[in-house]
Amino acid sequence: MESEKNKGEWVSDGATSNSHHVDVLVIGGGPAGAWAAISAAARGASVLLADKGFCGTSGATAPSGTGVWHVPRDKALREQAKASRLQLGGHLAEDAWMDRVLEQTWLNVERLTEWGYPFPTDAQGQLRRTSLQGPEYMRLMRKKVKEAGVRILDHSPALELLVDEQGAVCGAIGADRQRGESWAARAGAVVIATGGCAFLSRALGCNVLTGDGLLMAAEVGAEFSGMEFSSAYGLSPAFSSVTKSLFYNWASFYRADGSAIEGAGSARGRGVIARTLETEPVYACLDRADADIRRWMQTAQPNFFLPFQRAGIDPFTQRFPVTLRLEGTVRGTGGLNLVDDSCATTVPGLYAAGDAATRELICGGFTGGGSHNAAWALSSGFWAGAGAADHARSARSSARRAARRAGGVAIRGKGSAQLDSAALVRTVQNEVFPYAFNWTRSADTLQASLARLDAAWREARATAPAASVNERVRAREATAMLATARWMYRSALQRTETRGMHRRRDHALSDPAQRHRLISGGLDEVWTRTQAVASGSPLAPARLEGVAA
Numbered sequence: 001m002e003s004e005k006n007k008g009e010w011v012s013d014g015a016t017s018n019s020h021h022v023d024v025l026v027i028g029g030g031p032a033g034a035w036a037a038i039s040a041a042a043r044g045a046s047v048l049l050a051d052k053g054f055c056g057t058s059g060a061t062a063p064s065g066t067g068v069w070h071v072p073r074d075k076a077l078r079e080q081a082k083a084s085r086l087q088l089g090g091h092l093a094e095d096a097w098m099d100r101v102l103e104q105t106w107l108n109v110e111r112l113t114e115w116g117y118p119f120p121t122d123a124q125g126q127l128r129r130t131s132l133q134g135p136e137y138m139r140l141m142r143k144k145v146k147e148a149g150v151r152i153l154d155h156s157p158a159l160e161l162l163v164d165e166q167g168a169v170c171g172a173i174g175a176d177r178q179r180g181e182s183w184a185a186r187a188g189a190v191v192i193a194t195g196g197c198a199f200l201s202r203a204l205g206c207n208v209l210t211g212d213g214l215l216m217a218a219e220v221g222a223e224f225s226g227m228e229f230s231s232a233y234g235l236s237p238a239f240s241s242v243t244k245s246l247f248y249n250w251a252s253f254y255r256a257d258g259s260a261i262e263g264a265g266s267a268r269g270r271g272v273i274a275r276t277l278e279t280e281p282v283y284a285c286l287d288r289a290d291a292d293i294r295r296w297m298q299t300a301q302p303n304f305f306l307p308f309q310r311a312g313i314d315p316f317t318q319r320f321p322v323t324l325r326l327e328g329t330v331r332g333t334g335g336l337n338l339v340d341d342s343c344a345t346t347v348p349g350l351y352a353a354g355d356a357a358t359r360e361l362i363c364g365g366f367t368g369g370g371s372h373n374a375a376w377a378l379s380s381g382f383w384a385g386a387g388a389a390d391h392a393r394s395a396r397s398s399a400r401r402a403a404r405r406a407g408g409v410a411i412r413g414k415g416s417a418q419l420d421s422a423a424l425v426r427t428v429q430n431e432v433f434p435y436a437f438n439w440t441r442s443a444d445t446l447q448a449s450l451a452r453l454d455a456a457w458r459e460a461r462a463t464a465p466a467a468s469v470n471e472r473v474r475a476r477e478a479t480a481m482l483a484t485a486r487w488m489y490r491s492a493l494q495r496t497e498t499r500g501m502h503r504r505r506d507h508a509l510s511d512p513a514q515r516h517r518l519i520s521g522g523l524d525e526v527w528t529r530t531q532a533v534a535s536g537s538p539l540a541p542a543r544l545e546g547v548a549a
Contacts, residue, residue, distance in 0.1 A: 009405055009412075018176065018183040020151070022048040023392035024385065025172055025185045027158045027213060028193035029055030030062070031374070032354025032381035034141035035108070036191045039385030041148035045392055047385075048185055049150050050174055052157035052194070052208045056142030057135075059195055060205040060330055060355075061377070064134045064244065065301050066370030069362075070109050071102050078102050085372065089333070089364020090499035091515055092226075094534055097361035100341070104379040115140060132374065134205075156183060159476050160407025161190065161216045161350070169220055169349035170395075170403050175469045182469055186403065188392025189349045191384045192217055192336065196329035196355035197484040199432055200425060200477075203234050203325040204241045211329070213356045214487075215480035217336055219406045222345045223521040225337040225358040225531070227484075228491035228502045229365040231438050232331035233274065233324035235266055238281075240307035243325055245369065247297055247304060250289035254319055256281055271503075274324055274435040283319040326433055329484065332501065333359040333367050334491070337519055342387025343380050349391060353377070353384035360517060365500020408523065410466045410475030419463040421471070424478040427456050432485050442505040446493040453486050461524070483523065490526045491518045 024040040026033045029051030037049045049055060056062065071081045082098045109129050113119060117140055119127040145152065155177045162171040162184075171186040194213030198206035214224070234243025248266035253273060255261060261282065264272040276282050289297065294316055298305060308315045329335060336345050336352035338361070343351050354377040363372045405411070410419055431449040432438050460479055466472035495518055497511035498504050517531040 018181055020048050020183070020185040021187075022046045022151075022185060023188045023396070024048070024191065024388045025050065025187035025189075026191045026193055026385070027172060027216075028059075028195060028354070028356070029053070029142075029152070029154075030059035030193065030195055030354060030377065031138065031141060032356070032377040032384075033191070033193035034138070034145050035378050035381030036193055036351075036353050036385030036388070037145050037150045038148045039382045040191075040389040041150055043386055043389035045389035047148070047150040048153065048187070049145060050153040050156045050158050050172070050183075050185070052155075052212070054154045055145065055152050056138045058205070058208050060203075060209060061132075061134045061374070062138045063205045063303070064369075065131060066134060066374045067131045068105065068109065068129070068370065069102065069372050069375035070105055070130045073103075073106060085363050085366075088500070089360075089366045090510065092360050092364030092500070092517065092533055094361050101362050101375050101379045104382060105375040108378045108382060112137075112140070115144060131370070153183065157212060157473055158194075158216065159472060160405055160411055161220050162186070162403040163220050163406050164401045164403060167221065167348065168395075169347055170401060172216070173405060173407070175473050177470060177473065180469050188395035189351060189388035191351045191353055191381075191388050192345075192356045193353045193381060193384070194356050196332065196335065197481060198327050198330045199429055199481050199485075201326045201328075201429075201433070202241045203236070203243045203327050203330070206327060206330055209330055209355070210477040211480035211484035212476060213352075214336065215476065215483050216407070217345065217347070217350060217352070218483060218521060218523055219408055220347050220350065221521075222347045222350060223337040223519050224334060224487055225517050225519050226332075226334035226360040226365065226491075227329070227487040227520050228495045228518060229334050229360070229500050230329045230332035230488045230492075231441070231501050231503070232327045232368070233270070233435075233439060234327045234331065234369065235270065235273070235322060236325055237307055238321035238323040239311060241325070242304055242307055243327065243369070244301055244304050247286060247289075247301070248284065250293060251284045251286050252288060253322075254283045254285070256283065258319075270324070271439065273322070274439045277324065278435055282322050284315075284322045285317070285319045286315045287317065289316060324435065324439075326438065328432070329488075330355055331367060331369055331373070333363055333365060334488070335359065341383065342390070343384035344387055344391075349395065351384040351388045351391075353380040357384075365502055409460045409463070409479040410472055413461065413464050415462040415464045417463055418467060418471075419460055419475045419478070421474040421478040424456060424460060424482060428453070428478070428481045428485050432488070440503045440505050441492050443493060446489050450486065450489050450493065453482060453489065456482055457486065457524070486526050487520045491520050491528055494518055494528045
């Protein structure tokens with residue numbers, strides 16, 4: 001098994017206008033990255049946050065409303081909340097992690113209340129804190145990140161990590177997309193909070209989520225868990241990117257001739273929609289919502305209706321075409337494997353949070369939009385930031401240690417041809433978008449896809465470095481999508497059963513002997529191994545100290 005770890009060129013430690021020296025570098029500016037930055041700063045660390053877009057407006061959360069797994073401090077209610085997801089996720093979640101996330105979410109939502117987030121009130125005057133409006137939430141988080149003294153690099157995606165002579169992560173190199181220049185950051189620790197991979201499917205807020213952080217982490221030897229749980233598709237109008245699915249609980253689904261599609265539905269019956277879409281269009285109408293529900297919908301999620309207004313469609317009385325957009329590991333549960341309660345990865349100095357990290361710990365093999373993912377983002381971000389700050393404190397004495405570039409495809413190479421990023425994106429999408437390949441899987445389709453994806457990887461490895469900074473960004477996105485697809489499908493081939501969102505046509509039942517995690521990794525050669533589901537003692541939440549309300 002060949003690794004790219006520690007094969008890059010050494011980098012100088014000179015100070016320029018585009019070089020930075022900090023204790024903690026956070027890569028990604030969504031909710032997980034923002035909480036990580038605030039938490040690290042509260043521990044006394046100097047922090048730099050680099051976002052691919054504009055921190056506070058980019059990513060899956062910023063344009064959306066999201067539910068939050070926020071459960072009162074009542075033992076019975078929390079036990080009920082855990083049990084409701086345990087079976088759905090194939091019994092791969094862990095009690096201690098669920099308890100810890102529930103408590104940390106409670107604490108951090110209290111903090112949001114103190115910071116002035118405008119939670120609505122119910123008829124009894126009580127705050128309703130089980131959902132967050134993305135624009136208001138992320139606007140507040142950007143404000144608090146800046147108040148914490150964190151420096152933000154907007155429109156500045158990281159492209160590769162730096163490692164020292166011992167293989168510990170000690171920074172990153174990235175691109176300033178607006179100026180077309182590179183930037184470099186030396187850090188005592190790095191938090192990967194780049195989100196999951198939605199394969200440029202045009203799902204709302206997800207086109208910046210191309211698996212970049214997963215690729216960078218793999219290049220330094222990090223491992224993944226649960227990558228087979230990556231077949232999440234969001235239901236949306238065919239003419240829109242809005243994948244909010246709650247309102248489709250009041251929808252009926254039809255064929256083009258107006259006949260109803262028996263068994264089709266959003267929560268249960270999405271598989272019927274997927275199978276029908278393989279051969280013919282599917283139409284929906286929110287015709288099961290009464291007048292009160294309609295009024296509530298338009299108040300609860302007004303941006304759901306904007307595409308209909310632009311198209312001149314009344315979704316309550318007129319049928320409209322729908323599709324399923326792949327959201328991959330964004331609404332899946334796979335991501336970087338965590339080795340302790342600080343959200344450390346298997347590589348020293350590297351931490352992971354949010355959708356970039358595995359969410360199996362709290363929801364096993366099945367999750368969805370918001371709720372558990374939202375709670376995980378604010379909790380894991382908080383822990384990863386604190387863990388990175390503590391690690392950086394111990395690394396300060398060697399802050400000037402030599403650093404080596406770890407990036408591979410599109411950054412270094414001996415070939416003469418440039419990587420065709422657009423063509424590579426199409427190659428990957430042709431393997432992961434089709435419902436017959438990914439919604440329901442089988443050994444023959446997985447093996448055929450992997451043969452094509454592995455060939456594409458070999459071709460990409462033989463190309464020359466990208467000619468410009470901005471082309472390097474596009475090439476790294478395409479390469480990350482390719483790498484993610486290979487980890488997904490290799491893991492899916494290994495799990496010869498149906499569990500959680502992983503559905504096998506050739507193994508339709510759950511196998512009790514496979515109640516374990518699948519760990520994966522590697523680049524040139526992708527590998528997998530099993531890991532038992534832990535049953536340890538309770539883990540403690542953490543409080544946010546040193547940050548003014």
